[in-house]
Amino acid sequence: MIRVEKICKSFEGQPVLRDLSFDVPDGRITALLGANGAGKTSCLRIVCGLLQADSGRVLVGDANPSTDPMAVRRQLGVVGDREGLYERLTVREYLSVFAEMQGLSGAALQEALQAVRDELELDALWNRRTKGFSQGERMKVSLARALVHRPQHLILDEPTRGLDVLAVRLLRKTLLRLRAAGTTILFSSHVMPEVAELSDRVLVMAAGQIVGAGTPGELAAETGCSSLEDSFVALAYGQRPVAAPVEGEPA
């Protein structure tokens, strides 16, 4: 489980996260939605230990990223929005480096590499240097890196951005398989149909706070909307649905 408790964060005196609190349960896929600039990436970077909160507390399992970042890293995989692949390394070399950093060696390391190679269909890329990789290829390698040590928790920041249909399908299949294995998954996205299809639970952020939380169906019931997109707009922008005018009746 991931727990975010009363996180505050400001940049240059401007509050971005304001007493932000939520839980992400195990074995579920949770989506974090919000308008551009709502604070999703800042929140995810704090959970990963890449950014310090001004106040509040985060727990990833039983580890706190600000006091025990190494313990968090062992049980967390991250697919971020600013992916830096080491362009001189082949995919195999790159993933080996990360697996070794996670303490894997010998037969266990080879097994871990083979598992992500198969799972993410990396055969054709395996011995290529990552320089010049397409967006979809980079995502696959990033996801393989995030999963190579089989973390309990997985965080993805807009993972489908720029991906083609097959890459999205592969990602979806992988996330569903991880969920079935009990992994705790938190991802941010702007793609409503994808969120509606994949997520067990949706968190809607606006101005650095959670303004809605529940299943897509619960959010629809709460807002009186018929789609997740409309529920999101109602919650994030305060725009409630209006009844469509009936033909022949004055608007």
Ligand SMILES: Nc1ncnc2c1ncn2[C@@H]1O[C@H](COP(=O)(O)OP(=O)(O)OP(=O)(O)O)[C@@H](O)[C@H]1O
């Ligand atoms: N390092 C930084 N320095 C200054 N301001 C920052 C920094 N990081 C984020 N911000 C600001 O914090 C706010 C929230 O940014 P953040 O990237 O967390 O939003 P987001 O919800 O992920 O947005 P998007 O959907 O556009 O990716 C924005 O106004 C952004 O400009």
